[in-house]
Structure formats: structure tokens, C-alpha cells
Amino acid sequence: MIVNEKIAIDHGLKKDEYKKICELLKRTPNITELGIFSAMWNEHCSYKSSRLHLKKLPTKGKQVIQGPGENAGVVDIGDNDAIVFKIESHNHPSFIEPYQGAATGVGGIMRDVFTMGARPIANLNSIHFGSTQHKKTKNLLRGVVHGIGGYGNCMGVPTIAGQTSFDSSYNGNILVNAMTLGLVKKDKIFYSKAAGLNKPVIYVGSKTGRDGIHGASMASASFDDKIEEKKPTVQVGDPFTEKLLLEACLELMAGDSIIAIQDMGAAGLTSSSIEMASKGNLGIEINLNKVPCRETKMTPYEIMLSESQERMLIVLENGKEEQAKTIFDKWNLDFAVIGKTTKSKKIELYFDNEKVADIPVNTLVENSPMYDRKWKKAKLPKKNKNNKDDINNLKIIEVLKKILANPNICSKEWIWQQYDHTVMGDTIQKPGGDSGVVRVHGTKKAVAASVDSSAVYCWAHPLTGGKQVVCESFRNLISVGAKPIAITNCLNFGSPENEENMGEFVECVQGIGEASSYLKFPVVSGNVSFYNQTKDRGIKPTPSIGGVGLIKDYTKMTTMDFKEVDNVVLVIGKTEGHIDQSLFSRVILDEKNGPPPEINLFNEKNNGETLLKLIDSNLIKSAHDISLGGIMTAVSKMCIKGNKGINLKKPKYLISEIEYFFAEDQGRYVVEISKNDQKKVLDILNKNAVHYDQLGTINENMLFLNEKTKVTIDELKEFNTTWLKKYMSN
Amino acid sequence: MKSAVITFPGSNCDRDMDVALKKFGFKNKMVWHQDVELPKSDLVVLPGGFSYGDYLRCGSMASKSKIMQSVINFANSGGMVMGICNGFQILVETGLVPGVLLRNKYLEFICKNVFVKINDKSNIYFKDISSNVLELHIAHNDGNYFCTNDQLKEIEDNAQVAINYCDPEGKIEEPFNPNGSIKNIAGIFNKEKNVLGMMPHPERMIDPSLSGEDGSYFFKNLINNLK
Numbered sequence: 035m036i037v038n039e040k041i042a043i044d045h046g047l048k049k050d051e052y053k054k055i056c057e058l059l060k061r062t063p064n065i066t067e068l069g070i071f072s073a074m075w076n077e078h079c080s081y082k083s084s085r086l087h088l089k090k091l092p093t094k095g096k097q098v099i100q101g102p103g104e105n106a107g108v109v110d111i112g113d114n115d116a117i118v119f120k121i122e123s124h125n126h127p128s129f130i131e132p133y134q135g136a137a138t139g140v141g142g143i144m145r146d147v148f149t150m151g152a153r154p155i156a157n158l159n160s161i162h163f164g165s166t167q168h169k170k171t172k173n174l175l176r177g178v179v180h181g182i183g184g185y186g187n188c189m190g191v192p193t194i195a196g197q198t199s200f201d202s203s204y205n206g207n208i209l210v211n212a213m214t215l216g217l218v219k220k221d222k223i224f225y226s227k228a229a230g231l232n233k234p235v236i237y238v239g240s241k242t243g244r245d246g247i248h249g250a251s252m253a254s255a256s257f258d259d260k261i262e263e264k265k266p267t268v269q270v271g272d273p274f275t276e277k278l279l280l281e282a283c284l285e286l287m288a289g290d291s292i293i294a295i296q297d298m299g300a301a302g303l304t305s306s307s308i309e310m311a312s313k314g315n316l317g318i319e320i321n322l323n324k325v326p327c328r329e330t331k332m333t334p335y336e337i338m339l340s341e342s343q344e345r346m347l348i349v350l351e352n353g354k355e356e357q358a359k360t361i362f363d364k365w366n367l368d369f370a371v372i373g374k375t376t377k378s379k380k381i382e383l384y385f386d387n388e389k390v391a392d393i394p395v396n397t398l399v400e401n402s403p404m405y406d407r408k409w410k411k412a413k414l415p416k417k418n419k420n421n422k423d424d425i426n427n428l429k430i431i432e433v434l435k436k437i438l439a440n441p442n443i444c445s446k447e448w449i450w451q452q453y454d455h456t457v458m459g460d461t462i463q464k465p466g467g468d469s470g471v472v473r474v475h476g477t478k479k480a481v482a483a484s485v486d487s488s489a490v491y492c493w494a495h496p497l498t499g500g501k502q503v504v505c506e507s508f509r510n511l512i513s514v515g516a517k518p519i520a521i522t523n524c525l526n527f528g529s530p531e532n533e534e535n536m537g538e539f540v541e542c543v544q545g546i547g548e549a550s551s552y553l554k555f556p557v558v559s560g561n562v563s564f565y566n567q568t569k570d571r572g573i574k575p576t577p578s579i580g581g582v583g584l585i586k587d588y589t590k591m592t593t594m595d596f597k598e599v600d601n602v603v604l605v606i607g608k609t610e611g612h613i614d615q616s617l618f619s620r621v622i623l624d625e626k627n628g629p630p631p632e633i634n635l636f637n638e639k640n641n642g643e644t645l646l647k648l649i650d651s652n653l654i655k656s657a658h659d660i661s662l663g664g665i666m667t668a669v670s671k672m673c674i675k676g677n678k679g680i681n682l683k684k685p686k687y688l689i690s691e692i693e694y695f696f697a698e699d700q701g702r703y704v705v706e707i708s709k710n711d712q713k714k715v716l717d718i719l720n721k722n723a724v725h726y727d728q729l730g731t732i733n734e735n736m737l738f739l740n741e742k743t744k745v746t747i748d749e750l751k752e753f754n755t756t757w758l759k760k761y762m763s764n
Numbered sequence: 765m766k767s768a769v770i771t772f773p774g775s776n777c778d779r780d781m782d783v784a785l786k787k788f789g790f791k792n793k794m795v796w797h798q799d800v801e802l803p804k805s806d807l808v809v810l811p812g813g814f815s816y817g818d819y820l821r822c823g824s825m826a827s828k829s830k831i832m833q834s835v836i837n838f839a840n841s842g843g844m845v846m847g848i849c850n851g852f853q854i855l856v857e858t859g860l861v862p863g864v865l866l867r868n869k870y871l872e873f874i875c876k877n878v879f880v881k882i883n884d885k886s887n888i889y890f891k892d893i894s895s896n897v898l899e900l901h902i903a904h905n906d907g908n909y910f911c912t913n914d915q916l917k918e919i920e921d922n923a924q925v926a927i928n929y930c931d932p933e934g935k936i937e938e939p940f941n942p943n944g945s946i947k948n949i950a951g952i953f954n955k956e957k958n959v960l961g962m963m964p965h966p967e968r969m970i971d972p973s974l975s976g977e978d979g980s981y982f983f984k985n986l987i988n989n990l991k
Contacts, residue, residue, distance in 0.1 A: 183873050187903070188814040190776020274774050274817025366773065452873045454903045456965075457812075459780040462973045473973070588973065 035065045045072035051403055058397040066334045066383065066391045071398065073248075073301035073339055074308060077564050080402045083530035084562040087543045092551040097519050098558055099220065105146040105297065106216075107558025108223060109520050111584050115474060116220045117481055118152035121160075121213035121524040121580040123563035127268040128210040132177025136161075137185040137271040138343055139212040144189060145297040148280050149346065151224040151287045152216025155458065156472050157186045157193040159212050160485045160524070160578040164205030166441050166761060171200070174208055175449075176762065181271075182212070183452045188273035189280070192461050193453035194470025197485050197578075200441045203493075206568030211524040213580040215483055217474060224287060226296040228314030228349045228375055233293055235307070235318060235373040236355070238362050239279050239345035242303070243328035245269050246341025275344040275367070282365040283346065291354035298345040304338045306347040307373075308381055312399040317378035322385040326368040334383060334390040349375060409536035412496050418614050418628040425613075425623075425692050430666070431745045433622055433696070435753045437663050438670060440621055444757040466675075467594055468513035468659055471585065480588035482516035484581050489574035491630035494615050496538045496575055500545020501633040505700060507581030508553050509659035512642045513703060515592045515649040516583030521550060523560040523579050528572020530564045538575035539564075546577060552635040553642075555581070592649050594658035596676030601655055601732045602712055603680060605665060607641050607702030608725040611693035617663045618696035631698050637725075638701040644722040645703055653711050653718075660702040666695035668704045669729070670737065674751045679736040685727040691739075706732065765790050765990050768805040770835065772797045772826045777812030777849065777967065784967035785809070788983035797829040806990050807844045808835055810851030812903070812965060822865065822906045823853030832858060844888070844990070845959045849904055852951070852961035861954050861961045862919060863911035868904070869944025875903040877975055878942055880927040880950050880964060881934045887957040888989045889926070889982075897934045898927075898978040900964035902942060902950075907963040909945035909952070919952060926951040926960055 035041070042052035045068060055063055055071050063071060077083060093101035099116055100108035106120035124139025144154045161178055164171050175198075186193050191214070246269035286292060294314065296306040303325070311318040322334050328342070350358060355371060362369035376382070381398070383391040437443055450465035462480060463471035469484035486506045492499030504521065511518045523546060528535035550557055566573045585591050596603075613619050614628025648654050656676065660668045673680055684694050707715050719726050738744045767790040771778045778794065785792040785807075793803045802808060816825035826832070832854075839845040839860050847855035855861045868874060879897050882890045911919070919925060928948040930936045941948045943963075951962025969979030 180872075187873055187875075187905070188774070188776075188817065190813060272817070274814060274819065277774055277776065277814075451876055454873070454875045456875065456901055456903060456968045456975055457776060457780065459783060459968055459970075459974065461975075464975070 037062055037065055037068050042068060045069065046076055047072050051075060058401060059393065066338060067393055069335045069339050070304050070391060070393060073304045074398045075402050079301050079305055081562055082403045083405050083407050083564060084539065085404050086406055087540055091543065091547045091557045093556050093558060095520060095554060095556040098556055101558050102560060104225060105149045107520065107522060108150065109558060109582065110220065111479065111481065114220045116218050116223065117582060118147050118150045118216040118218055119214065119522055119580065119582055120146050120559040121211055121485065121522045121578060122146070122561045123524050123526060124210045124212065125208065125526065125563055125566055128178055129208050131268040132174050133181040133184065134268050134270050136178040136181030136210050138269045139210050140182050140185040141271045141273060141276050141343055142299050143212045143214045144191065144276065145299065147214045147216035148283060149224065149295055149297045150218065151222050152218035153284060154191045154214050154216045156215045156470060156483060157191050157212065158470065158483055158485045158580060159193070159196045160487055161196070162199045162201065162204050162209040162576060164200065164208065165202040166200050168205045172762065178210055179449050179452055185271055185273045187454040189277050190457050192455045192457050192472065193450065194455055194461055194472060195465050195484055196450065197487065198446050198449060199489070201489060201574060203574040207566045207573055209526050209566065209576055211578045213485055213522065215481060215582065222287065224292060224295050226294050226310055226313055228294045228310040228316050230293060231375055231377055233352060233375045234350050234355055234371045235320065235375065236348040236350055236358065237325055237345065237370045237372045238348060239367055240272060240275050240342055241326040241328035241368055242332065242337055242340045242345070243342045244332065244336055244340060247336060247339045269341045269343050271343050278365040278367055279344050279346065282362050282367055285361050286358055291351050291358055292348055293351060294349040296347050298347060300341065302339060302341045303347070308395060308398050310347065310349060311381060311395045315379065317376035317380045317382065317395065318373060319376050319382045320373035322383055324370050324372040326370050334385040407530050407536045408533050409540045410533040412537055412541060414495050415627055415629045418625055420613065420623065422690070426690050428622065428692055430691060430695065430739060431743055433618070434666055434670060437617060437621060437667055438750055438754040439757045440617065441757065443617065443663050443667060445755040446758060447755065448758045448762055462588055462591060463514055463593060468510040469516065471514055471591055473588055478587050480585040480591060482511050482514050482583045482585060484510035485578055486510060487576050487578040489576040490615055492538065492542055492577065493574040494628065494630045496541035497545045498630050498633055500542035500577060501549040502630065502700060503577055503579045504546055504549035504553065504555060505633055505638045506661055507579045508555055508638065508642055509703065511581050511583035512646050513592065513594065513657045513659045515590050516585045517646060518553065518555050518581060518583045520556050520558045521579050521581050523557055523577055525560065525562045526566050526573065526576040526578065527564055528567040532572065535572045542575050542577050549633070549635060553639055590650060590652065592654055592657045594656055594672050594675055596672045596678040596706055596732050597655045599678065599732050599734060601706050601708050603729045603732060604705050604707065605702060605727040605729050606645055606705060606724060607637065608699065609665065609687070609694055609697055609702065609727070610699050611689035611697045612699045613693055613697055616696060616698040631700050633700055640722060641701050641724050644719065644724045645705065648715060648718060653707060653715050654705050655708060656706040658704050660704060662698065664696040664698055665704065670750050672704060673737060673747045674754055677747065679733040679747050680730050681733055681738045682730040683740055765987050766805045767792045767807040767809060768795050768803055769809045769811055770795050770797060770831055772815035772829060774815045774817055775811050775813035777965065780967045781809055781811045784970050784979070784983055787970060789987050795831060797831050799831050800834065802834045802838055807846065808838060810847040810854050812849030812851060815850055815854065823850060823857040826854045827857035836860065839959050842956065842958055847961040848965055849963055852963055853906065855959065855961040860959050861952050862915050863909055863952065865906050866908040866910050867906050868908050873905045874942050878902050878964065879930050879932050879940065881930040881936055882927055883925055884923050887953065889960050889986060891989050892985050893981050897930060897932065898981065899976050900966055900978060901968045901975050902964050904963055907943045907945065909949040911946065916946065922955055924953045924955065925949055926953050927962060
């Protein structure tokens, strides 16, 4: 096939990009070469629209061992231990084929982590679906949950936390973001940089099939009416093979034979070989006849672009081939020497004794396109003028019941009960809390992780929203007693070619950068997913932030369930009564406009760090951050989890009861302390200039408000815990 | 006391079991599925996981593994063999314990704490456990125990039902049955009661920081009774 402009455009390349390829090669590429360029230059692999902006994120810190640019980020947790972690999207495939899309998303992110030598110790996910009324939502939710569980459960890695939301903007484009944490010894971290000449290049894992060809290109385009036709671009997962691959790789890594290792993820053999060569400033020569294939008569084009799962590429030390092969034989996995490193700085492919591709590596990587896309700055919306009388006439308990049963607030037990969250025997805080927590096996340390996003805030004002998500992640870690270390981000947006969507991206990234820089909570890994839209409508901007923190002594971990009758409950942080963009405003008032709550980074940091000190001094019996649904929702959940009640009293503020209890001001927590510690705690809060309110005292089983309004906790529990189960069983 | 845990390709609770056995005083050895001989052991454990991916019927491939002939011989000569979760599925496939394990009734994987009632304390596995009810943890997709009416009569007559799902007080009723098992059966013995298969994971409940501690009673008694 002779390549021309039309074929290039069919591959998702732009006219200019095709012209540039011909210039760089000083000739017309052949079809295999064109396939390689299209795979490397698509948005998903090249970050061509986002690179310019991502550069501005803070990525360094005292505990950062490896920032963005490797398979995953790495942070130091002391005693020669390090945590490797990353979040990644698998949105498009999951909408087309929810089970396999979600399953391979989980498989892919775990591979990114164990490629670096780390044993995965926890999985998390952030999943977003269309309106609960939409006809596809139920099946997509069921498929995605089964897929995540199917893969993670089989791998024997606990799924310890997650986030699920429903919003009509995802009706035609759901989001599935998967995150994995792994544990590694600091001196046994593996990287993808090839080094040395004539070193054997090894292919291990599953055989290559025709599945997932052009998966990365599919992920770089918008959906139209023909999505059913894209099913063949979705990969099929095999968690059993991945489990074998994990054990085999870790066994090989225990020795010293690996120079570089890279998993075959998006764009398969193409991106893995080019990445290793590019980082090592070397060339790679591959004989494609040596690649283990699942199907007959696969062409070089298909072999290079297949996204078959559970495969790795390794550069070995000379003479270590036999030793490595023995390990992969033991685990029943394919092992083939397919090529070698060269000094040519080119990627050279041979098939049936013919050279089928000859491309300088730098043309694919350094010379890949980078765009400074046009973007539109968002204005801060005007505050709503709500009718105070209407609000004050609402019955607070009725409002609370509605909010607790709202799909975005209700208990997600139906989901996380399908995930094995206790395998590996170190899960000390399971899903349903502020963060999931796993012990560092055999030590006193524990690692906390949470994943958050606030699409509604980001949609209302991207800059504020971007800051808010980072702050929420910070708070979720602090609420369990963990010191926040670093974040990974999954940036889900609409088309970068649309100025408004691009503006949302630019400003969310700016917000994330500002908050993470101020909170010393750097970004160490991440991924960008653009074109989350159907036809010309983008999703609400949805950056997901995965936060990781350390608990030095896990016996000091806090949970959110109320512990003891007569204990005192405080709100840490100031409540101004910000109702706009709150769940209350959207669900009860049906008001979608207005600005999101403001972020005060000084208070955020000060409140959080002070609370962490209190937790460290064993003064906090339970803690929970206040987010969606405000104080009332947070307190109710603490009651439900602890099977306790509370006598609430609104402090004498100028704002109304409804505003006080349902506002979504930021930087706040609900904490429980014992009466005996009260003076000590208040002294510390005062000394650190942290605002607090005395909210009430814990009782047996009733929620009282100002001694007149009351409801049993059992009733609240019913509203909170049954909605999703009922929805899914209808 | 010596124990051995078999690792099949796809086992994923093998390490957890190793940790638990060692914690309560066993000298444990890990045994690879392709080995032929079992090391000298007082207890052999088939751990949880997804042996061979469970792509065929759960446990069926593993039941034909090289090491399994030795395990079967060991069991038939009176040796203590315990299968947890996938291990139970493997035991069923070997025929060492009767019945089958079907897909859970609601067709979903279930991971949660459950209560089980101990039926008979005259056997070595449950002897001396003071409580009649244990809180254990389940995590499985195919734990729905089923057998024919004749088999059921036989295992009931021989008191082979080891544990049943129940409420915290020990009431064995349908609402406390997580997976649709016939008669709430969570674990059964062979006729001689040296082989035990059960779905719950005692090894995940051995520390107050985890989902609970009742698994500790199980292991403490096990090693004491074996001495």
C-alpha cells in the first residue's frame, strides 16, 4: 500500500502533521511507519495539547524519588521503602465495552507499577456515569464494577477506596480512572531507560494478537454514532496471565540482569520500544518474525500496533538470557529475544528478511508536535440570590433524608463489596471511609490513599475547582491521620480543539498547580484524557486526584465512625454559609448556577496540619472531612458508621440553620474528642489560630437538633444505604 | 508443628496463609504445584485465589496438578488437609469432600464479614473454640454450595457440615446466607473429618487492626489440638 495524505488522515493525523513526517524522514513513510507515527503522535501518547501546561505543575519535593516521565511516580516513605503510584484513564474503551474496558484499565495501571519493581499493594478507582435515569447507566455501572473486580480480585490486590458519581454530562462518555500503589525497596527500583550497545531486547508475557489495534488513536478521538464499530479496538484482559507476569517479573527483578523494563501499554510494542530507546539515547533493532503471535499471518503493521495485554519489553544484560528464560518458563509465559540495542538512534524493524521500518527515534519523540491551543478564560459566576424565606421554611430532616439518599452521596457498598478489599491481609481501613489504608507489610507504617474529583466545582469555575480537588485529597488523607506526601492526577476533559474545553483544562491545571505547590503536595505522575465528548458536547471538566499519605504508626490511624456516648463533637474550620454549587443547591433548590466555594490555602494547610498534630497526640477519637452535603451530611455519616446519635446545636452565627448545616465551605472537618481532652484540644486550636465550633455531644441513637427536631439513626441509615442496592436490583 | 501451603499459578492468598500459620507457631513451607512430594507436614493447606485463572470450573485445573496426587494420598492416609475458598473449590473437584460450589446466587463477587455457626466441636479443627459463633470474612464469586438430596442426607447424618452462615447469635436463616448455599453451608468435612473445606478466610482475621480477630481462635486451637 502506497501511503498518501488521505491514508494519513484516516490514521487520525492532521495534514500538517503528515507533511512534517515526510519532511523529517525526507521521504514518504511506508504503511508500518505511518502506523508508528500515528500511534506516537496521537494525543494519548504525545500529550501534544497538554505538555505545555503540564510543565507548570510542581513535581519536586523532599520525598519525591521519581516524578512524571516514568511508568509511575515514586515517593520515599523511609526505612529504604518507597511507594510507586499512578492513576490512568480507560474512559473510551469502558463506554464501548464496560467489562473489558474497565478490567484492562486496572490491568494496565498495575503493570505500570510492577514494571518499576514494586509489588502492587492497593488499587483505587474513580468512576463517573451518566444520569441515573439514562437508559445505559445501569448496565455501564454493572459492567465497569464487574470488570474492575474481575481483574483486581484475580490479581489478589485489594481495592481499598474509590469514588463514584452520576451526572448527565457523562451520558455519552463515562469515566473510568484506575489507580495502583506498589511497594518497593528504594534500591530496587527499575526504570525504562535502555543503556549499553548490543544488549538483548526481550519480549515476555502473552502472545500478540489483533486486539486493541489503534486503541490509543480511538482514545484520542470523539465519539460519534458509530461507536459499536469500535469494539475491536478494545483490548481483552487476562488477569491470570498478568498475575503470572507479576510473579515472574518480580522473581527476575530480585537478581541483577535487567537494564531496563517497560510494559506494553497504549500503542504496544511501538511505544515501549521507542520509549526505551529514546530515554537511553540509543537505537533498537527488532526482528518481528521473532515476536510471539497468537494469530497467523500478522503483518508488521499489526504486530507493532496491537494493544494485546499482559506483555513486557526488557533490555537484559548480555549472557543473562538463559537465566531469565528459566523463570518465564516456570511461570508458563512466552519469552523471546526479539532484537538488540544499537548505536543508530533509529528504530529498525525487520520482517521476512526485509527492512520494514527505519525511523530516527528523535522524530517520534522530541520532534512530535506540541500545540499551544487557543483557550478561553472562565469568568467567576455571580452569586445566586436565593430567597431566604424559601430556604428557611424547608424542613431540615426532610432535606437531610433526600441528600443522604442522593446517588452522589449514598453508600456505595453495593460497589465495593464486589471488590476484594482485604486480600494481602494488611487492609486496616476499607472502602467507605475518607481514605483507604494498608499497612506496609511487617512494619508499623501504613499508607493511606484516596481519589477525588469535583466536576461540578470545576465546571462552575475551573481555577477554583482545580484547587479544591487537591485540597479535598489533602483533607481525606489527614482525616485518617496520614501525612500527605504527593498526588497523581488523571485529567479528564473534552476536546482540546474547543476553546472552552481547553480553557477548562488550562485553568484546572493551574488550580491544581497552585494548591499542590502551596500544600507541598507535588504531582509525581498522571495522565491526560481529552476528547471525552460525544459529538460536540464535552463532559464536565473532571480532574481526578489520587493522593498518597503516610501514617508512621498505624495504631494512631483515625476513622470516621463516632466512638463513644458523651464525647464532644467539634467542627474545625469556619462556616460562611456558601450554598452556591452545593449539593443542597442543586438537589433541593434545583439551582445549577453560581460560584463554587472559595479556597483559602492558608486555612486549608493550617487547619489540616493542626488536626494532624492532634491526631498524632491521640486526642482525636474520630474525624471526617466536610465536603459534599456539608456538616449535616458529614455528621450523619459518622453517626451511621458508628451506630451512635448526636445532640446538635447550631452555633450563634448570623447565617441560618440550613445554610450552616448544608453549606460547602472548604477546609473543614468534624472531629470527636473526649470531654477530658477538651481543654487541651481547644488550647491547641486557639494557639494555632484555627477556627472551631462546638457542635454537640454524642448520644445512643438519635440525631437531635436544638432539642426539638429529631430522627433515629436507623432511619437515616435506611435512606443512605439502600438507594444504590434498590436501583441496581430493579 | 509443620505445615505446608501449596502455591498454584493464580493462588493469591498463599502468602496471607503463610503469615497466619507462622504467627500462631507453625513451621510453614511453601510448596510449588509442580512438585511431586509433599514435605513432612502435620497440616496441608490449599489457599485461596484463582488457580489457573479459574477459567474452567473453579478449582478443576488445580485438582489435576502434579502435587495433588500427593495431597490426595496424604488425606486418604488420615493427614489433615484444609482448603480455604479456592482451596475448598479444589477439594470439591478432587472429590475429597462431597458437593459442588456454584456461582453466587446474585451473580456477584462478595467481600464482607459474615458469622458462622460451628456445628460440631468433637473434631480437631474446632475443638476447644469457646464460642459457638465466629465472625469471619468471605471474598468469593463461586461459594454457593450445592449437593444432591442423597448427599445432603449423608453429610448431615455423618455430621459433616462444619460451619453454616448465621446471624451474630447463631441463628441459621436465609437472610444470613450470603451466596445461596444449600442450608447455609459454609464449610464441610470429609467423612473422617481430617479434610476441611470452607469458603471463609480465617487468615484475614488475625489481628485487631484488620476486619476482626476471630480467625486467631481458629489457628490457636488448630495448633494446640495438633500438638
